Amino acid sequence: MVFLRVRIPSGPLKIARKKKDVPTGILFFLLGSSVMEQNHIFHGDGMILGMGNALVDLIFQLPSDDVLTQWQLQKGSMTLIDSKRAGLILQYFNRTKPELATGGSASNTITSIAALGGKCGFIGQIGRDDTYGNFYITDLEKHGITPYFQRTEAPTGMAITLMSPDTERTFATCLGAAAGLSGESLDPAVFARYRYFHIEGYMVQNYALMEKALSIAKAAGMVVSLDLASFNIVHENRDFLIKILPQVDIIFANEEEALAFTGQKDLEALIALSRSVAVAVVKLGARGSLIMYQDKLYHINADKVVKTDSNGAGDSYAAGFLYGLSRGLGVQECGEIASTVATEVVQVTGPKLTHEHWKNVLPRIREIENRKTAWPE
Numbered sequence: 214m215v216f217l218r219v220r221i222p223s224g225p226l227k228i229a230r231k232k233k234d235v236p237t238g239i240l241f242f243l244l245g246s247s248v249m250e251q252n253h254i255f256h257g258d259g260m261i262l263g264m265g266n267a268l269v270d271l272i273f274q275l276p277s278d279d280v281l282t283q284w285q286l287q288k289g290s291m292t293l294i295d296s297k298r299a300g301l302i303l304q305y306f307n308r309t310k311p312e313l314a315t316g317g318s319a320s321n322t323i324t325s326i327a328a329l330g331g332k333c334g335f336i337g338q339i340g341r342d343d344t345y346g347n348f349y350i351t352d353l354e355k356h357g358i359t360p361y362f363q364r365t366e367a368p369t370g371m372a373i374t375l376m377s378p379d380t381e382r383t384f385a386t387c388l389g390a391a392a393g394l395s396g397e398s399l400d401p402a403v404f405a406r407y408r409y410f411h412i413e414g415y416m417v418q419n420y421a422l423m424e425k426a427l428s429i430a431k432a433a434g435m436v437v438s439l440d441l442a443s444f445n446i447v448h449e450n451r452d453f454l455i456k457i458l459p460q461v462d463i464i465f466a467n468e469e470e471a472l473a474f475t476g477q478k479d480l481e482a483l484i485a486l487s488r489s490v491a492v493a494v495v496k497l498g499a500r501g502s503l504i505m506y507q508d509k510l511y512h513i514n515a516d517k518v519v520k521t522d523s524n525g526a527g528d529s530y531a532a533g534f535l536y537g538l539s540r541g542l543g544v545q546e547c548g549e550i551a552s553t554v555a556t557e558v559v560q561v562t563g564p565k566l567t568h569e570h571w572k573n574v575l576p577r578i579r580e581i582e583n584r585k586t587a588w589p590e
Contacts, residue, residue, distance in 0.1 A: 259408025259539055260332040262435075264426055265319025266391040266415055267337030267362070268372040269345040271303070271311040278377050280305065284385070288377060289469070291384040291415065291443040299387040302373055314565060315352040316372050317391070318413035318442050318528050321565060325532030325554060327356040328571050329578060331539050334359040334407060338394040345369035346390070363398045365390045380559070384443075386415075396425025401433065410435045411535060414442030414470075417450045417457075427460045436538075438463035440531050441470040448473050463492040463538075465531050471495045479503065483510070494548075496530055496555075504548050513548035516556045525565060530555040533578075543586035550581050 275281070278288055284302060286292050294302075315324065323333045335353060339346035339362055346369040353360045370389035376382055399422075404410065410430040417423055430437050439461045441447050447454065447470050454474065458464070464486055466474065471482035479495065480503060486493035487505040496502045497515075504511040533554035537547030557574050558566055566574065 260334070260406065261323065261326055261409040261411060261535055261539055262334045262336065262404065262407035263319040263323035263411045263413075264336040264416065265413040266317040266370060266372075266386070266388060266394075267315075267320060267335075267339050267349055268317040268370040268386065268388070268391060269349060270314040270316030270372050270374045272314065272374040272376065273306050273309060273311050274376045275378065281375065281377075281383055286375070286383050286385055287445065288383050289381050290445045291372075291386055292445075293418075294373075294385050294387050296368075296387055296389075299371065299373060299385065302385055313348070315349050316374070317370075318415060318440060319411055320353075321525050321528035322411055322413075322440070322532045322535070323358060324353070324356050324565060325529050325558075326536045326539070327358050328566065329532065329536040329550075329554070329575070331536045333357075334361055334403070336361045336394075336399070336403070338363040338365060338390045338398075340364065340369040340390050341366055343368050345371065361400070361403055363394060365393050367393060392419075394419070394422060396422045399425055399429055401429050404429050404433045404435060407433075408435060409438065409535060409539060411438045411440070411531065414440050414446050417446065417453055420453055423453075423457060427457060431460055436462045438465065438531065438535060440465040440527060441467075441474065442527075444469040444473040458489040461490050463494070463534075464490045465494045465496070465527065465534070467496045467527055468498070480510070492544075494530075494534065494551075496527060502530070502548060502552060504544060506544050509544070511544055511548055513545075513552050515552050518556055518560050526555045526559050529558040529566075537582075540582060541585065542582060546581050546584060546586060550578055553577055553581070 281288050317337070320335055320337070323335045327333050335358055339349055341364045346364070349369060350360055350362065367390040370391040371387050373385040374382055375385065412426065427437065437460060441464065451474060466486065468478070471486065472478055475482045475485035477485050479497065483493050483495045483503045483505050486495070491506065493505045494502060499515055501515040502513045504513065530551045533551035534547045537550045553574065557570060
């Protein structure tokens with residue numbers, strides 16, 4: 214375990230380096246502490262409720278990135294498209310059968326938590342009686358997840374997932390029915406059954422829904438986690454994210470998302486995020502991840518593996534972390550489980566592990582669980 218004790222600034226971030234006393238790369242953060250007094254909410258276990266865009270992933274392998282330029286899609290981003298544009302992209306692949314998977318960031322996370330042994334539910338909206346919608350419900354129920362779906366006349370949404378030769382994924386997303394999910398359809402009685410509430414960052418484009426969901430969750434005393442999801446989503450909705458962040462307890466961001474939100478990198482970005490939430494996580498890819506809780510900074514290592522597909526890595530990380538949290542594990546164990554699951558998923562094609570892969574990874578997860586420690590007071 215690697216952690217440093219730091220002081221978190223309550224005002225503008227000031228960083229000083231003492232050349233004589235401090236090894237290169239060690240920063241001292243000055244001013245007072247604004248640590249949130251919420252450590253009690255991380256003690257004990259409970260069930261996890263997710264909310265997100267219920268999308269079916271259509272996964273295609275790209276021969277090169279040229280088509281991304283042709284379709285005006287920024288590599289590594291998520292771009293919302295209409296049904297006409299989706300049809301044009303699918304026409305390009307008319308001789309290629311895509312790999313299908315239930316998708317959406319929060320859904321991926323919830324499915325992996327269930328595979329780890331967690332008890333979960335998922336809120337979303339799908340088509341009334343279409344093939345993709347029925348496929349979605351069947352898949353969730355197969356994993357033991359309780360679906361809380363609204364159904365509508367619009368078709369179930371799709372995420373056209375374009376895998377570059379270097380394993381980076383780009384999403385062209387047609388929300389379909391998912392776009393119609395509204396705060397009025399949320400049932401406070403459903404929230405009251407769960408202890409944790411996980412939201413994907415893509416939902417921040419629906420301000421009214423997010424505000425309503427957060428209001429219900431906090432009224433129910435839930436621990437709220439948010440995955441920032443995509444750097445372009447952060448850019449486009451930064452002011453709204455700043456507004457809602459005080460209602461969030463745990464935030465997950467990768468390097469690009471953290472930079473887009475804070476204007477800082479790595480450790481500095483983590484410090485900036487941690488001023489507003491109880492737990493901040495910045496994922497650094499092959500370099501592992503950084504977690505800050507109260508005044509402790511944890512560095513979680515990542516195993517060296519051959520990456521096949523980065524799709525679902527962030528979702529899997531959040532799944533491992535939240536599963537550990539729901540089992541009452543400590544910060545270090547939550548981070549190690551998160552890293553283990555994320556490292557495993559980048560070695561397969563698609564955003565989720567197969568049953569066979571879970572059989573291989575679960576014994577390692579159980580070993581980490583057996584080292585159970587408490588969250589620091």
